[in-house]
Amino acid sequence: MSSGKGGGGGGGGKGGAGGGKKKEVKKETKLGMAYKKDDNFGEWYSEVVVNSEMIEYYDISGCYILRPWAMEIWEFLKEFFDAEIKKLKLKPYYFPLFVTENVLQKEKDHIEGFAPEVAWVTKSGKSDLEAPIAIRPTSETVMYPYFSKWIRSHRDLPLRCNQWCNVVRWEFSNPTPFIRSREFLWQEGHTAFATKEEADEEVLQILELYRKIYEEFLAVPVSKGRKSEMEKFAGGLYTTSVEAFIPNTGRGVQGATSHCLGQNFAKMFDITFENDKGSRSMVWQNSWAYTTRSIGVMVMTHGDDKGLVLPPRVAPLQVIVIPVPYKDVDTTAIVNECKKTVETLEKAGIRADLDTRENYSPGWKYSHWEMKGVPLRIEIGPKDMANNQARVVRRDNGAKADIPTADLVEKVNGLLDEVQKNLFETAKQKRDACLKVVNTWDEFIVALNDKKLILAPWCDEEEVEKDVKARTKGDLGAAKTLCTPFEQPDLPEGTTCFASGKPAKKWSFWGRSY
Numbered sequence: 397m398s399s400g401k402g403g404g405g406g407g408g409g410k411g412g413a414g415g416g417k418k419k420e421v422k423k424e425t426k427l428g429m430a431y432k433k434d435d436n437f438g439e440w441y442s443e444v445v446v447n448s449e450m451i452e453y454y455d456i457s458g459c460y461i462l463r464p465w466a467m468e469i470w471e472f473l474k475e476f477f478d479a480e481i482k483k484l485k486l487k488p489y490y491f492p493l494f495v496t497e498n499v500l501q502k503e504k505d506h507i508e509g510f511a512p513e514v515a516w517v518t519k520s521g522k523s524d525l526e527a528p529i530a531i532r533p534t535s536e537t538v539m540y541p542y543f544s545k546w547i548r549s550h551r552d553l554p555l556r557c558n559q560w561c562n563v564v565r566w567e568f569s570n571p572t573p574f575i576r577s578r579e580f581l582w583q584e585g586h587t588a589f590a591t592k593e594e595a596d597e598e599v600l601q602i603l604e605l606y607r608k609i610y611e612e613f614l615a616v617p618v619s620k621g622r623k624s625e626m627e628k629f630a631g632g633l634y635t636t637s638v639e640a641f642i643p644n645t646g647r648g649v650q651g652a653t654s655h656c657l658g659q660n661f662a663k664m665f666d667i668t669f670e671n672d673k674g675s676r677s678m679v680w681q682n683s684w685a686y687t688t689r690s691i692g693v694m695v696m697t698h699g700d701d702k703g704l705v706l707p708p709r710v711a712p713l714q715v716i717v718i719p720v721p722y723k724d725v726d727t728t729a730i731v732n733e734c735k736k737t738v739e740t741l742e743k744a745g746i747r748a749d750l751d752t753r754e755n756y757s758p759g760w761k762y763s764h765w766e767m768k769g770v771p772l773r774i775e776i777g778p779k780d781m782a783n784n785q786a787r788v789v790r791r792d793n794g795a796k797a798d799i800p801t802a803d804l805v806e807k808v809n810g811l812l813d814e815v816q817k818n819l820f821e822t823a824k825q826k827r828d829a830c831l832k833v834v835n836t837w838d839e840f841i842v843a844l845n846d847k848k849l850i851l852a853p854w855c856d857e858e859e860v861e862k863d864v865k866a867r868t869k870g871d872l873g874a875a876k877t878l879c880t881p882f883e884q885p886d887l888p889e890g891t892t893c894f895a896s897g898k899p900a901k902k903w904s905f906w907g908r909s910y
């Protein structure tokens with residue numbers, strides 16, 4: 397059971413600009429949220445992740461402690477994804493954390509832009525290392541020399557490897573728990589095939605799994621699409637992604653990426669196989685990843701002024717049972733009824749617990765578990781006991797129902813499904829309400845300032861994307877393409893690019909992003 401202490405992240409580096417109204421916090425217990433989501437989103441977010449006990453701030457900027465309330469969510473996602481990729485014949489690997497400068501530099505062309513973010517180990521104890529060693533920001537250069545060694549003939553293909561690990565990218569822009577941290581957890585899949593067709597197929601299979609993680613587990617709507625040439629992974633052939641949108645900030649956020657690397661790395665690392673004609677061919681490669689950022693996107697999407705709101709499928713606890721004692725009425729009987737309820741729910745496979753702490757009032761406990769985002773609360777008092785019922789309260793919309801004890805499991809299961817569905821539908825409605833189709837530059841600027849998710853006809857020229865970036869540069873960051881969605885509206889003959897006036901080739905999402 398948690399200590400029940402809220403608020404007050406230690407360490408520095410809390411995100412969000414100052415200002416914004418502070419709500420009165422109940423003084424005696426320090427429980428409750430000081431910031432509102434619509435008043436000061438940055439501070440609200442920091443407060444939610446700390447008060448819900450997902451995150452503890454750490455004394456290195458951009459590094460955070462992930463507490464069980466966050467790690468258990470990560471484990472649910474991992475369990476699902478791991479089972480799915482095993483069906484696709486992915487094998488688990490673990491490659492070292494460290495990489496020599498020599499090997500890291502092997503992919504010089506694209507590492508160049510990333511170089512400032514690479515962290516180095518230069519000492520052991522007091523003495524300098526012979527040569528500095530980098531900490532992996534990603535593992536292409538760590539893995540591919542061994543792909544070259546392991547792949548000899550077409551019988552060694554496909555090679556499909558996945559590792560769950562941490563990576564380090566020493567970012568300098570505004571660190572935000574989950575969303576932008578200097579160390580984060582991810583899975584990285586790296587695969588090699590004999591043909592491009594097989595690689596192409598896998599890119600989309602994985603992207604569909606990422607969509608499921610966001611939409612079916614985290615209840616966050618995403619768009620699948622392809623990245624522009626500017627925004628793709630420079631080392632690869634093409635990049636696909638799932639993109640989410642945060643209405644409060646009007647920013648897009650890349651949820652996960654699935655890249656077809658083509659034969660670029662095969663060339664660099666000499667990854668070839670003997671084909672069935674007896675000569676040597678280069679492999680076709682993919683790489684793909686999703687990270688703990690997904691948890692942050694979920695928090696931003698569903699959280700409210702009372703704190704975190706968790707989709708039931710990823711909630712470490714789905715039901716919290718709270719005894720509501722009354723003056724002279726027998727408390728032991730109520731607590732026993734609560735215990736019985738938890739047992740019944742647990743037996744039915746529902747994640748349930750009870751809060752029997754005697755030094756806190758029921759009202760305090762309600763706020764505490766609301767702040768932690770538990771999907772359903774069950775209150776049991778003398779009246780409920782007498783009527784053989786329990787009061788069930790939904791976290792997502794506050795709806796209350798008195799449910800006969802005999803129907804509890806069935807009704808709770810139904811409610812959990814409803815909460816899951818409602819969170820997704822509500823988030824989708826909010827996102828769709830931000831969608832703005834624009835055709836001209838003037839409309840684009842209005843929509844951008846209005847925090848919209850912009851869909852615009854585009855000529856698909858890199859120079860034009862650069863130009864848009866330059867023309868929208870400012871304190872809030874420049875606008876860029878988020879992706880070109882696979883689901884394309886009609887593009888009538890003669891449609892022109894919103895930014896260049898040239899003939900438009902496609903509809904693309906534009907906006908500011910995380």
Ligand code: 87F
Nearest residue numbers: 510513533534565584629653683684685
């Ligand atoms: C930061 C420092 C050094 C991103 C970096 O997306 C290198 C890099 O290569 C870097 N930040 N990237 C691109 C990562 C590409 C790719 N790697 C495997 C993925 C999915 C998983």
